[in-house]
Amino acid sequence: MSTMSSLELRTKITSEARLELWLEQVTVPKPAADEVVVRIDAAPLNPSDIILLLGPVDAANIQAGGTPTRPTASASIPPERMPGLEARLDKALPAGNEGAGVVVDAGSDVRALVGRMVAARSPLGMYAQYRVIKASDCLVLPDGISARQGASAIINPLTVLGMVETMRREGHSALVHTAAASNVGQTEVLRLLGAKHVLDSSSPTFRRNLVGALEDTGATLAFDAIGGGTMAGTIVAAMEEALGAKAENFSRYGSPVHKQVYIYGMLNPSPRSLEGNLGMAWGVGGWLMTWFYEKIDSATAQCLRDRVTNELSTTFASHYTSEISLADALSPDVIVAYSRRATGKKFLLRPSGARS
């Protein structure tokens, strides 16, 4: 294969408090013996991608620049939003946590993968026309699965299965999951899907309803996408209250049953405030899907990955409401649309332009 070039999306926040987005033209390296070259045909815009792309910028302030084929976008950042960004300052970061596409070249050990559809993650970013990836890091998709169907095969499905696996490994029998868009519409959607315990944290009876649901389910584990504020502590305190209601004797240390909240998102970047009586048997901490799969035994990890590939058109089907190109991803109007992260709206990026 002759030398290939690839356009890749880059995001940078400068010391002068500006956000810059552009498409960088790079030469695609030759794959090593155990690597494949994936033409990236589809990649979702997940909330974590959008946070990396835009940093603390309001989408409405973004200005277009560059040319139609090589557009750029930029915005200035209010000084009060600069703290916390030190680690990424002046670095041209790639973006796009996951995606899917066709293997167009491969190293000598993995030639059999040429022509196969794969899903993959890469720290080098999947918002690129081509990406060289270790074959062992790819999820080879079943025949008949399209790039669109496989684009979100990794993060959300493996996160969900990892949460349930964590629950079993740590001896819990039920779990609480917080989501950001718990508005009335979303709780209705969940109820229609058959969910029994769906709570709205803006309800005046939220705390009482939460304790009731915890008494019913016995849940002593929660995964919290909100991160900051009082939610994680509220859940621990409600679990302690639910356990206390069943306890027969007073103990100054509270219930001996361990209550755990894992924070896996940062939708609220403010400090985490843990209020109320948590007892002594509790834990709050970070949880990251990729680290979880590195920690568990490889047989279990493979079993969970197999489940995802087998159920991509059923349990783990993703739905997208818009498809955009790499250039579109830098258009101020489109940025405003995808940065809304509205419930039920999800954007699919088509880096290569190919419809596989």
Add this chain to the structure above:
Amino acid sequence: MSTMSSLELRTKITSEARLELWLEQVTVPKPAADEVVVRIDAAPLNPSDIILLLGPVDAANIQAGGTPTRPTASASIPPERMPGLEARLDKALPAGNEGAGVVVDAGSDVRALVGRMVAARSPLGMYAQYRVIKASDCLVLPDGISARQGASAIINPLTVLGMVETMRREGHSALVHTAAASNVGQTEVLRLLGAKHVLDSSSPTFRRNLVGALEDTGATLAFDAIGGGTMAGTIVAAMEEALGAKAENFSRYGSPVHKQVYIYGMLNPSPRSLEGNLGMAWGVGGWLMTWFYEKIDSATAQCLRDRVTNELSTTFASHYTSEISLADALSPDVIVAYSRRATGKKFLLRPSGARS
């Protein structure tokens, strides 16, 4: 042996917002086959005991009552301090987490213990003249160890050894320990004992000094006695900063090295606020010595207990500045003195009146 009676200290907070302390006269039950009757000759007043005894009452407001041989003490509680006390309302709670004394009677299986000096904990409270305890829950002390020397043989020594054991089990190589009385005098005492990294959180350079000490030691575990406020989060954020200083690449998830703070005290009862950049590999939670020993294998637990009994007059020697009787413990003047919990001042209760 004929029927024995025992005086025991009781503490109660009533729904009418009053604290009541008194001595209850009870009949000592006959020991079961695997139980011993301990005459409690010495019991320390640890901070956790004082918190249970007095609740949220200011010692200065306590009034004496009763008779010289059967004194009582009481105080009213400001309404704003009543929340959080629901679980103990109107319950006559025993007090005294640990103590030591001579076995004066024993069940058929453990007759050999009669006459031996033992240290013990009991949820029934050690501020009592006699207590029936399972022989397996007693730490049999070596010949020549007095009740005064053995009174604090359990909580502090097993806590310290449990912290170091936790550090090893969870893969850390150093730990941070917070203490409440880190005033200049106390830091001097620690330095004289040979401590190298002693920090004062009231110093304007505390945060920088903490990061420096964490870089030097590689500590990624902390035990925090303060509980509320910002200290636990400050330690995690400083650990993340120390790890980040050594990292080569930017990762939005921060360092993959797990940072853990265990909260084992509640010297500050306000909400726990976790501020700053903690990365994703962190945990904060409760830690209780007794639960830790229940969780680990019994051989290791016995090994750690043996270490305590062998080093009671050296490594784990306790120092007391005052000795008081059960009746003294209800005297307003004495309560004011022991409730100060001043650094270097520690009270020893002598429930039985015997000097073993």
